[in-house]
Amino acid sequence: MSNTKYRSEITGVGSFVPPKVYTNFDLEKMMETTNDWIVQRTGIEQRHWVDDNVSNSDLAFEASVRAIKNAGLERSDIDMIIFATLSPDHEFPGTGCFLQAKLELPEIAVLDIRQQCTGFLYGLSIADKFIQSGSNKNILVVGSEVHSKGLDKTPNGRNVAVLFGDGAGAVVVSRKELVNPATDSRIITTHLHADGSFAKELWIPAPGTALGADRINNEMIAEGMHYPQMNGKTVFVHATKRMAECLVSACKEANVTFTDVDLFLFHQANLRINSKVAEMLSIPEEKIFNTIQNYGNTTAATIPLGMDDAIKAGVLKKGMLVASAAFGSGFTWASAVWRY
Ligand code: UT7
Numbered sequence: 217m218s219n220t221k222y223r224s225e226i227t228g229v230g231s232f233v234p235p236k237v238y239t240n241f242d243l244e245k246m247m248e249t250t251n252d253w254i255v256q257r258t259g260i261e262q263r264h265w266v267d268d269n270v271s272n273s274d275l276a277f278e279a280s281v282r283a284i285k286n287a288g289l290e291r292s293d294i295d296m297i298i299f300a301t302l303s304p305d306h307e308f309p310g311t312g313c314f315l316q317a318k319l320e321l322p323e324i325a326v327l328d329i330r331q332q333c334t335g336f337l338y339g340l341s342i343a344d345k346f347i348q349s350g351s352n353k354n355i356l357v358v359g360s361e362v363h364s365k366g367l368d369k370t371p372n373g374r375n376v377a378v379l380f381g382d383g384a385g386a387v388v389v390s391r392k393e394l395v396n397p398a399t400d401s402r403i404i405t406t407h408l409h410a411d412g413s414f415a416k417e418l419w420i421p422a423p424g425t426a427l428g429a430d431r432i433n434n435e436m437i438a439e440g441m442h443y444p445q446m447n448g449k450t451v452f453v454h455a456t457k458r459m460a461e462c463l464v465s466a467c468k469e470a471n472v473t474f475t476d477v478d479l480f481l482f483h484q485a486n487l488r489i490n491s492k493v494a495e496m497l498s499i500p501e502e503k504i505f506n507t508i509q510n511y512g513n514t515t516a517a518t519i520p521l522g523m524d525d526a527i528k529a530g531v532l533k534k535g536m537l538v539a540s541a542a543f544g545s546g547f548t549w550a551s552a553v554w555r556y
């Protein structure tokens with residue numbers, strides 16, 4: 217929690233999804249799956265996937281421009297970019313560099329982070345620390361993903377391919393004077409966790425320098441090692457447990473109860489995960505804003521995308537107390553409580 221004279225306020229939110237929608241019925245034609253299976257197991261009804269010529273940083277650019285505009289700022293007011301993704305434009309440099317060039321913001325710091333579904337909350341936490349230290353004034357935190365180009369869309373990959381969608385979300389975190397900690401719009405607390413002993417429960421093995429002589433070769437491609445691999449049941453069990461745990465610790469640290477929280481913005485990997493967390497913590501379902509039906513799992517983009525949709529729907533209003541939690545590959549998990 218803050219001991220400084222500054223507070224970090226989310227002053228602008230923006231998002232962008234590619235226009236092309238793929239329903240579960242479209243996927244039925246590509247792989248051996250059914251609308252019923254996908255809806256019953258996950259809650260997903262459709263996802264947006266990019267056209268061939270669209271990159272991750274293209275989506276991030278659109279979301280960023282909207283977030284900066286909604287913050288009432290000029291692009292030149294941004295003094296740092298924190299970029300969370302697991303589906304970069306290229307192996308290196310980080311996609312934040314490509315976004316920085318598109319935004320025409322030369323020389324400002326760019327930090328790419330790799331915390332998968334938890335990436336946005338990690339980014340928000342880092343931004344909060346830089347803002348509270350006094351070193352930065354307006355940090356752009358972006359979560360953006362192009363999953364569709366990296367999924368096995370044959371029947372072999374159906375357990376993963378039906379889950380993921382493309383999209384981007386961005387927020388501007390701005391430095392403000394701390395006046396009244398109880399009522400100021402600000403990031404109140406963030407909690408970050410990881411357990412690398414589960415790294416291979418949800419991962420993409422190749423390309424990788426741990427694989428022998430080559431980072432990638434034809435054999436690895438033939439084996440599908442460049443596609444995501446997931447032990448869904450293990451991930452599910454840990455996701456519910458860890459999201460519930462870190463929500464409890466965040467609310468305790470913020471000195472608020474679940475009743476005080478106006479809105480819960482959770483990561484969107486599976487509606488059943490979010491319902492289970494709600495059940496474990498006796499959170500009324502109507503306080504949770506879910507978007508997975510429309511987008512599938514957009515990993516790092518999910519929470520800022522949901523934030524923007526909640527604002528547009530009139531569900532998230534200035535002054536509301538919000539709690540977020542996310543869980544994903546790594547395993548990584550995180551929570552945050554903030555007043556919007
Ligand atoms: O954001 C990152 C974190 N990711 C997650 O949190 C995901 C967590 N895990 C999950 O959400 C669930 O485990 C899944 C939705 C991925 C899968 O649900 P499940 O109830 O664990 O299903 P399962 O993997 O045990 O598969 C059940 C059956 C299998 O058939 P058999 O062996 O029972 O005959 C699968 O082959 O469903 C079959 N199946 C499918 N059927 C139709 C797997 N994928 C599909 C599919 N369409 N797409």
